[in-house]
Amino acid sequence: MKALLMMGCPELPVQTAAGLYIANKLNDEGFDVTIAGNKAAVSLLLNSDPQRHYIRKVMDLDRCIGALAEKKMDFDLCFVFIHSDSGISYLATVKSLSKAKTVAVIFGKDIEPLIEASGDSVIIAAKAVHNPTPLRAQIDGVKSWAALTR
Amino acid sequence: MNYEILLPNSSFKECADFIKKNFKEVYYVEAGFKIFDNYLVGVSPIPIAVDGEDVILPYVKPCHGCFVLRIPGKEEAERLRAGKY
Numbered sequence: 001m002k003a004l005l006m007m008g009c010p011e012l013p014v015q016t017a018a019g020l021y022i023a024n025k026l027n028d029e030g031f032d033v034t035i036a037g038n039k040a041a042v043s044l045l046l047n048s049d050p051q052r053h054y055i056r057k058v059m060d061l062d063r064c065i066g067a068l069a070e071k072k073m074d075f076d077l078c079f080v081f082i083h084s085d086s087g088i089s090y091l092a093t094v095k096s097l098s099k100a101k102t103v104a105v106i107f108g109k110d111i112e113p114l115i116e117a118s119g120d121s122v123i124i125a126a127k128a129v130h131n132p133t134p135l136r137a138q139i140d141g142v143k144s145w146a147a148l149t150r
Numbered sequence: 151m152n153y154e155i156l157l158p159n160s161s162f163k164e165c166a167d168f169i170k171k172n173f174k175e176v177y178y179v180e181a182g183f184k185i186f187d188n189y190l191v192g193v194s195p196i197p198i199a200v201d202g203e204d205v206i207l208p209y210v211k212p213c214h215g216c217f218v219l220r221i222p223g224k225e226e227a228e229r230l231r232a233g234k235y
Contacts, residue, residue, distance in 0.1 A: 092192065
């Protein structure tokens with residue numbers, strides 16, 4: 001099983017923590033995990049995990065969209081990190097290009113409009129900016145990510 | 151790439167509405183459509199306008215929201231007009 005974590009702008013601190021946490025969960029379930037993000041988002045992750053315990057494959061966000069569009073790769077499960085309208089655009093793009101089951105990981109201060117805009121994706125949402133605990137509680141509410149792909 | 155920003159730092163919907171409202175010749179493409187060596191991000195169907203030899207499109211950046219850009223591009227304009235997409 002292959003999973004993609006599509007990171008947004010890393011301006012909210014909880015994103016990096018949530019990314020590492022979800023990657024760890026997916027690794028434990030045996031997923032082949034790829035993380036896509038812009039240079040800053042990927043750099044934050046790699047600097048937080050220097051021995052690559054959690055982060056194994058990374059790629060540039062634009063290259064990821066291109067590879068999905070060209071059908072050069074695909075995933076079973078895709079987490080899109082969303083705290084702004086841009087994240088919703090990336091979620092819609094993944095839904096258009098991939099067969100993956102999508103999970104909208106929504107955080108920030110004003111999450112309700114983002115939840116509404118996420119459509120039929122699985123929603124993991126919490127009001128969280130600096131403290132990742134509320135978001136982690138939502139992530140822990142899912143006992144098996146692999147079950148979502150069946 | 152040479153471009154002009156027509157609408158900065160907006161939501162995708164605001165950018166799509168701007169294009170539909172301000173241009174007569176509008177084509178609709180799916181997310182992931184390749185143009186100017188970029189793959190478009192957004193909610194399909196994505197409006198792209200053609201004005202003379204310029205292409206007007208929404209461009210999403212993770213940290214800065216969505217922009218409407220006007221980009222000179224005779225070949226891409228002709229490709230859109232020909233329906234080759």
